Amino acid sequence: MKFTTFPHLFATAAAALLSLPLAAMAQDYPTRAITLVVPYAAGGGTDNVARALAKGMSEKLGQPVVVDNRGGGGGAIGSKMVAKSDPDGYTLLFVSSSFVTHAATESTPSYDVVKDYAPVAMIGRAPLILVSNKNVGAKTVPQLISASKKKPEGINFASSGPGTVLHLAGELFKQRTGANMTHVAYKGSGPATADLLAGRTQIFFTTIPAIAQHVKTGALDLLAVTGGERSPLFPNTPTIAETGVPNYNITTWWGVLAPANTPAPVVAKLNKAINELSASESMKTRLASEGASSFSGTPAQFGSMLGSELALWREVTKTSNLKAAR
Numbered sequence: 001m002k003f004t005t006f007p008h009l010f011a012t013a014a015a016a017l018l019s020l021p022l023a024a025m026a027q028d029y030p031t032r033a034i035t036l037v038v039p040y041a042a043g044g045g046t047d048n049v050a051r052a053l054a055k056g057m058s059e060k061l062g063q064p065v066v067v068d069n070r071g072g073g074g075g076a077i078g079s080k081m082v083a084k085s086d087p088d089g090y091t092l093l094f095v096s097s098s099f100v101t102h103a104a105t106e107s108t109p110s111y112d113v114v115k116d117y118a119p120v121a122m123i124g125r126a127p128l129i130l131v132s133n134k135n136v137g138a139k140t141v142p143q144l145i146s147a148s149k150k151k152p153e154g155i156n157f158a159s160s161g162p163g164t165v166l167h168l169a170g171e172l173f174k175q176r177t178g179a180n181m182t183h184v185a186y187k188g189s190g191p192a193t194a195d196l197l198a199g200r201t202q203i204f205f206t207t208i209p210a211i212a213q214h215v216k217t218g219a220l221d222l223l224a225v226t227g228g229e230r231s232p233l234f235p236n237t238p239t240i241a242e243t244g245v246p247n248y249n250i251t252t253w254w255g256v257l258a259p260a261n262t263p264a265p266v267v268a269k270l271n272k273a274i275n276e277l278s279a280s281e282s283m284k285t286r287l288a289s290e291g292a293s294s295f296s297g298t299p300a301q302f303g304s305m306l307g308s309e310l311a312l313w314r315e316v317t318k319t320s321n322l323k324a325a326r
Contacts, residue, residue, distance in 0.1 A: 029089055029266050033064040036256075038094045039078025041071040045209055045290055049254050050094040052286045053123060056277040067094075074102045074163055076110035083116035087259040089266040092120065097165040097252045100306060104313035105163035105322050113310050117257040118267055119303035121274040123283070125253035126292030127227030128169055130240065131211055131220045132203045133196055141224050141243035144203065145179045154180030155202040158192040161185055162322075168313055169205040169226055169250045171320045176245050196220065207252060208233060208291030226250040233291055253295070255302055271299050 034057070038050045047069065054065040070078030075098060085091035103109045111117075130141070136155065138144040148155045157174075159167035162185045174181045184201050186192035189210040196204045197219060204211065205226065212233070214220045224240045225231045228249040240248045256274060258267060275296040277283050284294050316322075 029269060030061055030063040032090065033066055034061070034089070035066050035068050035091050036094050037068050037070055037078045037082050037091065039070055039072075039075035039099070040096075042069045045207065046094070046096045046254065049123070049286065049290065052283065053094070053256075053274070053277060056280065056283065057273055060273040060277065073110065074161065075099055076102060076106075079111050082257070083111050083259060085259050087118070087262040089258060089262055089270065091259065092270070093117065093257040094254065095257055096254050097309070098163070100309045101165050101168050101313050102163045104310055105168070105317050113306055114303075116260055118260055118262045119299045119306060120256040120258050120267055121271045121278070121299065122253060122255040122295050122297060122302045122305065123274060123278050124287040124290075124292040124294045125227075125251040126208065126287075126290055127225040127229075127231055127239075127251050128166065128205050129208055129211065129215075129225050129231070129234070129237075130173075130203065130205055130223045131196070131215060132223055133199050133201070134219075134221060135199050136202050136221070138223065139221060141177075141238075141240060141245065144223060145177050148180040149178075151180065154182055156182050156184045156200075158184050158186060158196050158201040158204045158206075160189040160192055160206070161187060165250070165252055166205050166207075168316055170203075171322070172248065172250065172312075172316050173205070173240070173245070175316065175319055176248055209289070212291070231291060252292075254292075267299055 036050060036054050038047050040046050051067050054067050057065040070081055079093060079099060082091055082093040100113055103111060103113050132138055132144060136144065136147055138147050157170040159170060167183060167185065170181065170183060173179065189206060192204060193211060195201050197214065211220065215222045222234060222237055224238055224243055225234060226240055228239065230237065230239060278294040278296050287294050
């Protein structure tokens, strides 16, 4: 008697059997506490958003989500730790825009933004604001550019540190406008703000919470916001693009990554929970305090954004020869 085999049936059955563990993992996940690594010190704006997210995720997923601050190396220490963690969904990385800018400006990157991680979800984004010391005498972006070119020494722009989004926002502005500007790096926004108020630097691309009080008191001039749309907090302030600088749309953002090869069903479950939290009124209110708006999207959309920003900041780094200077 002859027996006829059907290879395609065996292949289909094998694929079905292989998919069962993944489906079961996603259905049961999580069964224990999740660690959300924040690669920065406790107490800052990024840490505050991460803790609000962790609280909401704990309630959504039915397991504790514990924030673990691993600061140092511009975020590289915590980021590398997560990249080397088991890809099981129990160790996640909370990132901000400086996660990409740091990788773009390192001569030898500590981690690979694209290959080392599985994008999960982006939570929200906010524009930066461009402020100037009163002594600059510029009330608009064109006036600022003109003032920088009239002085042989140009003007100084502060940042919270080399390789941060605040630094690269200034470098991009310099490249797009031809402004005569020199970067002055500080160890954090606090010292940078102090020197800006004292007139030792002239302008600062910075986050809204870090400087809003000084704008409201009139101690500093607010010239523009860096995003594609005006900020609801400063509706009368134009975007940099509106002032005549082409292709300038820079925001700071927050999101969650998992180690590469984390099972897709686990990523999908996390994405769903985080998107629901991002759309909640409590998270919208928390983000609004940072001058941000919430964002919901797919892991693929978040991954595409990471790749686009990495390409942009690498080009800015190359044009400004920042690697040689670091």
